[in-house]
Every structure is written in structure tokens, then in C-alpha cells.
Amino acid sequence: METVMEKYKGIHPGIILDRELKKRKLKKGPFALALPEYPQTITAITKGRRALTTEVSLKIDKALGFEEGTMYLLQAYYNIMLEIKKEQSKDRPDLSLLRKTLFWDTDIKKLDWQKQYVSIIKRIFERGNEQEKKVVFDFYGKEKIKQVTGRATVVGNTLPIMQTNKPR
Template identity: 75%
Template sequence: MEMSLEKYKGIHPGLILDRELKKRNLKKGPFALSLPEYPQTINEITKGRRGLTPEISLKIDRALGFEEGTMFLLQAYYAIKLEQQKDQFKLRPDLHVIRKILFWDTDISKIDWQKQYRSVIQRIFERGNDQEKKEILNFYGEEKVKEVTGRSSVSGNSLPVLGHKKLN
């Protein structure tokens, strides 16, 4: 089989292995024993629950006639895709930086950081310290912070509480 790696980048190599075994009418159990590997190991790999080690990937490459390193390269591409997704979809800011006392009236673990971004940004910029503000600025980005606070910097310390103007 001639593989175009571009076509398979980011797909778990176990899914590709499963497809290839079906295409060749090979059962997972006997294939695993021919490597020799435990059938459970190959089953977990083909279901995408387990990654490939260099040792197993070389065995699979040899058994299926792939160029050496093909399956492990697919594993590397899959790992890269997972890491990129983590960066893209960071679910919440670093809670080690943000004091829980700022969210005294709610369970901080149940905050939907995407849907409730306005109230989170407002609360941190009203009551938080500079470190907490920097974390929120990094998490949401300058555009969202500016949308809520009217500014995109951490200094200047706080938002006016309840919109009251300071009297001279």
C-alpha cells in the first residue's frame, strides 16, 4: 500500500490500521499474535484508546509492508494535532493564579468560562490583582477584555463599581 501521509495527518494511527486490516480481510486477533503482541493491545490501538510505541509501530510496518516508520510518523502527527487542539481550546484560565475568594458566591469549578466571559472579566478587573488580570487578559485576549472593560491593559487597576462617577 502506498500511503500519502498528508491524507492521514492528524488521524489516530489505530483507525488507519483498523481500516487497513479490514481492507486486507485480516482479523485483529491473529494479526496481533503474528507480530507477536497481545490481541488486547492491538484492539485498544485500533479503537484509538492507545497510542503506538516505536516497537509496535515497526512491527506493524513490517507486517503490512509499509515503509519503516510510517505508523510511528502517523502517531507523531496525531500527537501534534492533539497538542494544537489543547492550545486552541484552552477551557479555562490557570486557576492557580486566580483566587477562589473572588468567586465567593459561586462554585469556581462550574463556571462556563466562555459563556460567562463578561461577568468573569468584570469581576477580575474590579477586584483582582495585577497577576489575575494578566491571566484573564492572556486567556480571553485583548479584544474581549477591551470589549468588557474599555481598555486592554492591566494597569489602571479597577473598573468603576456600579458605574458611579468619582466626585471631586
């Protein structure tokens, strides 16, 4: 069976705190003042806009009867998840912005976006819409786009189109 900590890994601890306060029918303001912390601090944490500090997490653990370090451990798991997402975003663009039909013949998640950049750029600029072209342009940069398409100028919101080598 899954442990409670495994269940909450990667979730901002503020969301868990908010759920716990609602479950216990505690209001954020009085809870914050009982810690003692500013109510704005607890509100920002419960909305996921602020990270937990060690000091605040220990106060919350004590006030809610959690084992020491529980909330801070959840913050650490959340930070790890953010870092993993940040690292993954360096390897490839946001795939949710690209239609799966562009890469109908392959698994888009298994593409090596660094080694296969020529074929990826060609496919996007031949079959993609303006948003998809912009995603690829932002990911690879002007130089790689110019290397593959032959153009690197952006006029207004227009992105470069593939040059064809037609005999004259």
C-alpha cells in the same frame, strides 16, 4: 496530487490500522498474535485509546509491508495535531459551546480572548445562556469575572449576573 501521508496527517494511526486490517480481511486477534502482541493492545490502538510505541509500529509496518516508520510517523503527526489543539484551547474557550449569534457583528474566531476580555464577558453575561456563561466563567476564572461583573459568587449552578449602576 496529495500524497498518502498528507491525506492521513492528524488521524490516529489506529484508525488507519483498523481500516487496513478490514481492507485485507484480517482479524485483530490473530493479527496481534502474529506480531506477537496482546490482542487487547491492538484493539486499544485501533479504537484510538492507545498510542503506538516505536516497537509496535515497526512490527505493524513489517507485517503489513509498509515502509519502516510509516505508522510511527502517523503517530507523530497525530501527536502534533493534539498539541496544536491543546495550545489553541489555552487562547480561547471551546467555540462550539458558544452560539454564533452572540457575536453576530464580528468573526468569533478572530477575537483576541485575552485583550478583549471585558467586552466579551459583558456580552456573554448580558446575552448568553447559562451554558455560555459557565464556559466563559471556566475560561476566565473567578477574578476576571468579578472584575468585569462586580460579582464572583457561584451559588449552586447559578453564575453571577451583571450589576447595573442604576441611580438610587
